[in-house]
Amino acid sequence: MPGFISPERATELRELLSRFECQDPWKPERGLFRLEHAPEGTHVADIPETPTIKALHDIAFDERLLNLAARYFGCRPYVDSIQTWWSVSGNSEPEEAENFHRDNDSIRFLKFFLYLTDVGEENGPHRFVKGSHVEAKALARRRLTDAEVEEAFGADRILSMTGRAGDGFMEDTFGVHKGQLPRAGTRLLYQVRYSTMPTVFRSRILVRGPQPPLAAGADSLLHARR
Numbered sequence: 001m002p003g004f005i006s007p008e009r010a011t012e013l014r015e016l017l018s019r020f021e022c023q024d025p026w027k028p029e030r031g032l033f034r035l036e037h038a039p040e041g042t043h044v045a046d047i048p049e050t051p052t053i054k055a056l057h058d059i060a061f062d063e064r065l066l067n068l069a070a071r072y073f074g075c076r077p078y079v080d081s082i083q084t085w086w087s088v089s090g091n092s093e094p095e096e097a098e099n100f101h102r103d104n105d106s107i108r109f110l111k112f113f114l115y116l117t118d119v120g121e122e123n124g125p126h127r128f129v130k131g132s133h134v135e136a137k138a139l140a141r142r143r144l145t146d147a148e149v150e151e152a153f154g155a156d157r158i159l160s161m162t163g164r165a166g167d168g169f170m171e172d173t174f175g176v177h178k179g180q181l182p183r184a185g186t187r188l189l190y191q192v193r194y195s196t197m198p199t200v201f202r203s204r205i206l207v208r209g210p211q212p213p214l215a216a217g218a219d220s221l222l223h224a225r226r
């Protein structure tokens, strides 16, 4: 979905998100920090307050995405979670989701990815093995090496999702994928998880306020039920 939002809107959201503190999801004991003070060895600087940001709810409830999710699932989707994180360069070995893997989040689920920085080959593009979401190979519930994935599917099926700030894509991440270890720069990514049922990864920070109306086309798991 090239140009899902305009580059100007992507810049506004990037500036907004730059004001929030971050946390390393793989080393939470390090606490909160500003991106510019990310501790040595940080790969992922997640922004925990993301689920409270109205502008990011609006993207999750964009009807282009809800229609796509409803068609794919054959039923009304849940908006299960929204997240944003910076992918930080300067590390030599991949960590966690920088290795190929399949997600097992729910029975049926989709993730929408939106780049809020330009992402070239050097900046940790998302990678996806075309067709792997419907292919019963490499099903082990663990991280997979590049060599294993290339042997199972062929290197020519690995798509590298480079793009401009504002470009998005929807993916069935049961398929084999990873965020490539960035060699340069800092990538800012926004992600929505759509699902046919609440997942264990659903938002932990619930917004108090009116639920989106039924006509919105999805049920929100971002809002507290009254």
Ligand SMILES: O=C(O)CCC(=O)C(=O)O
Binding pocket: 087, 097, 103, 111, 125, 126, 127, 173, 177, 178, 179, 180, 189, 191
């Ligand atoms: O950072 C990325 O591009 C990959 C993220 C990922 O693996 C996931 O959301 O399951």
